[in-house]
Amino acid sequence: MTIRTVVNGRPVTEPIPVRWTLAEFVRDRLGLTGTKLSCGMQVCGVCTVLVDGRPVSACSYLAVDVDGCEVTTIEGLADAGSLHPIQAAFVDHFALQCGFCTPGFIMMAKSLLDENPRPTRKDVVDYLDGNICRCTGYQPIIDAIVDASERMTP
Amino acid sequence: MTRSAGRSVPRSDARAKVTGEAKYAVDASRPEMLHATIVRSDRAHALIKDIDTAEAAAIPGVSAVITSDDLDGLFPRFGHIVADHPILAIDRVRYYGEPVAMVLAASRHTAADAARLVRVSYEGLPEVMSIAAALEEGAPLLHEERYDHGDESFGEAMSDDWSPSNIAHEVCLEWGDVDAAFTDATEIVETTTHYPMLYAYAMEPYNALATFDEGALEVITTAQHPYQVREDLARIFDLPLAAVRVTSPFLGGGYGSKSYTKVEPLAAVGAWFSRRPVKLALDVEEAIYTTRADSATVTVKSAFGADGMLTARDFQLDLDSGAYADNGPLVLAKAVHRCFGPYRIPNLRVRGRSFYTNTTPASSYRGFGAPQGNLAGELNMDQAAERLGIDPGEIRRRNLLLPGEEVLPGARPLDADLPADLEMVLESLDSSRPRGPLHGIGFGASASDAGAFPVSTATIKVHADGSVTLLTGSTEMGQGSQTALAQIAATELGVPLGSVRVLQSDTAITPYERTTGASRTTTLTGLAIQRACADALEKMMAMVSESREVPVEDVKTSDGVISIPGGGDLTFAEAVQDWFGSRAGEVTGVGIVRKADSTAMLPPFWEIGMVGVEVSVDAETGYVTVDHLATVGDVGYAINPALVEGQDLGAATQGLGAALFEQLIYDGPQPLNPNVVDYRVPRSRDVPRTIDTMLAERRDGVGPYGAKGSGEGALNPIGGAVAAAVGRAIGRWPDRLPLTPEYVWRLMHMETEAE
Ligand code: FES
Ligand code: FES
Secondary structure (H helix, E strand, O other), X not given: OEEEEEEOOXXXXXXXXXXXXXXXXXHHHOOOOOOOOOOOOOOOOOOEEEEOOEEEEHHHOEHHHHXXXXXXXXXXXXXXXXXXXXXXXXXXXXXXXXXXXXXXXXXXXHHHHHHOOOOOHHHHHHHHHHOOOXXXXXXXXXXXXXXXXXXXXX | OOOOOOOOOOOOXXXXXXXXXXXXHHHOOOOOOEEEEEEEOOOOOEEEEEEEOHHHHOXXXXXXXXXXXXXXXXXXXXXXXXXXXXXXXXXXXXXXXOEEEEEEEOOHHHHHHHHOOOEEEEEEOOOOOOHHHHXXXXXXXXXXXXXXEOOHHHHHHHOOOOOOOOEEEEXXXXXXXXXXXXXXXXXXXXXXXXXXXXXXXXXXXXXXXXXXXXXXXXXXXXXXOHHHHHHHHHHHHOOOHHHEEEEOOEOOOOOOOOOOOOOHHHHHHHHHHHOOOEEEEOOHHHHHOOOEEOEXXXXXXXXXXXXXXXXXXXXXXXXXXXXXXOOHHHHHHHHHHHOOOOEOOOEEEEEEEEEEOOOOOEEOOOOOOHHHHHHHHHHHHHHHHHHHOOOHHHHHHHHEOOOOOOOOOOOOOOOOOHHHHHHHHHHHHOXXXXXXXOEEEEEEEEEEEEOOOOOEEEEEEEEOOOOEEEEEOOOOOOOOHHHHHHHHHHHHHOOOHHHEEEEEOEOOOOOOEOOOOOOOHHHHHHHHHHHHHHHHHHHHHHHHHHHOOOOHHHOEEEOOEEXXXXXXXXXXXXXXXXXXXXXXXXXXXXXXXXXXXXHOOOOOEEEEEEEEEEEEEOOOOOOEEEEEEEEEEEOOOOOOHHHHHHHHHHHHHXXXXXXXXXXXXXXXXXXXXXXXXXXXXXXXXXXXXXXXXXXXXXXXXXXXXXXXXXXXXXXXXXXXXXXXXXXXXXXOOOOEOOOOHXXXXXXXXXXXXXX
């Protein structure tokens, strides 16, 4: 079936197999490989993208369901080469090692800060319950998101 | 100019990783590429009677269904120590999930659909699902034939009196007169512990993209050690090393689990068979069927004098290594060398055995045999302290090795100050403060013979504009080698960090690196880079001497400038361009590290683990919360302190996972929890309330500026520390990990029942 969607601000009309997941659509069809895949069952969060501003697990979300929606992936965050404040905070806090979980965490953080611009540390921890990082021990990620919220709403 | 080394400069790969531009193996694709799906055994031990591929092959879009019968002319197995692992099962399967056939199709979905239609008929064999079963009289044998050996240092498996057995390997270590020491002991303390079967869960599951082109094989893969994979592939296809190109882009986690060959032979066989590029990307469940870490039962008996001094230790380690050798023999050897602790032990005996069982093959995982033995060894010290009425910090103080003391006969003396590290942890824990009920502290130490065999090479290119390329075969898997190695090069050459670009892990282009593991990169690759920089500088000075006609001994260099008498200063760009006589050319510096000079003595360094925790236990549920985590990174010199602290916190967190939640469970022939819903890893809510990552920089290592490696140390003693803390909190010593609420609750209530 053909879907019409807006991905990172760009209108896209593409015929796709109905069984494709959103992850397959953005990675394999659009070449947006920043969205990663790991658990494949909605527990690790590496595949998180925003659909109409809400975070979804692209591994378990059918691509046909974004017909008529706006999709934001990690590639849509930086503005003309300058990093989004969340991205900048991740760099500054060493909030990544292998980086495989990073796009998912950043998209989740974006969704959190859109909803709640000044979350407490506990809010951040709770919001990240669906994201796994196997490298960092989480603390630098939590620090980065708290710092980003301060940078964005001084 | 500020020197790069020693500063927490931002990671050079951070920008690519936060924008999604960073490329991992799984992101690679090629035109005309086929997708592979593996048909896996649903038996743990069986003979293959027939594989019916007809129905699968008839599906539109399917290019081929490959079984071991199609591998004619190839060497059909791999394994860097013992070549026992069939690429596709040959006549027999030995564990649930073993690859039996491979389907190639134009799309992933088609391949997966067709794979379901491949019908395999089996004739069941009795299964060996545990060490106890492996040892039983008349137990079925997993392996009855002798295989080729890739690594002759495991000669014991090649000896003439070899006979088939489920004991895969045995490694023993002994000095002094252990039996006499036990006879004379004031106190003998015996401890038995069980360490769980683990899955490393590197978040990018194993994957590879293989292409055969003009007789050469190219594989882009998730391999920590591309050079080791290259050797296995060269043997399979009978190709010279030069015709096999293995590339490892950014790895989505490794932690040892991506050491050595995994999925590369499958993808390569697909490409060889189909003459098309073939991509094989596993999911997490399949990754669990590819590699896990050894579970272990360890018994230690220690003899003490009345003064609390160790007089002897006797260890028995039994590791469940699964169906094939992989790196298991080396893990066993390391477990044997790492179990007895960084203590002064006049009489020692360690007997280690690893067993074949019908389970996923075990291999390397962060810590590499150390955590398994350390759990028993350190809990044993805590129990001894209790029995002898000595403070657990004090008993360690008395027995810890001092700087320069011998750890192992003939090995490098201890290059660390353990008593000083211990005081840092005790202070962080405020160890003398009394704890309330259901609160406890625990701490522990380890020393690992790290660094592996020293073979590293590095190349530095200074280009005509003065910018620099650093080529290294060391893989960036998250540890930050790309950044730290550039810092070393920038410091040595005296150039800004921004002018150094790093290219890693492409066997056709980068210079040889034995492995990226054993915490060796900063130390050994770092040394090779220092030498490569010195070589490049020397060449540039010789070039300036020639082009400016001054004696070479009058040419000097510092801070990225080459100076000659009379005040003439040349930039690197001028030095290169002058000599080549145009805006062209480049200077190549080469650096080599081998078992010679400062790295003649093994291990290249001792990797220290010194950690402490405070825990609280919920009275109702037995749930353990880690309130305080303290780690000491005894790294000699931190090239990038933030990276080292990141390694320590990451390693400690993985250790906490094993201590509290993680275990792969076999229910009969099949794993019960081969997914990350049921295999629970630490999450954001599990982060300890207080985290104290300390660094000890005494410049006592053999690496650049006195550096030693890190990355595994903080994991090794965590299990024992948490077990001791929980033991103190509930008044009963645990004898196994993970310390799940159910197990802790049972422990808490066992006592009351017994009373
Ligand atoms: S891959 Fe989608 S949640 Fe894990
Ligand atoms: S940085 Fe590696 S999984 Fe998070």
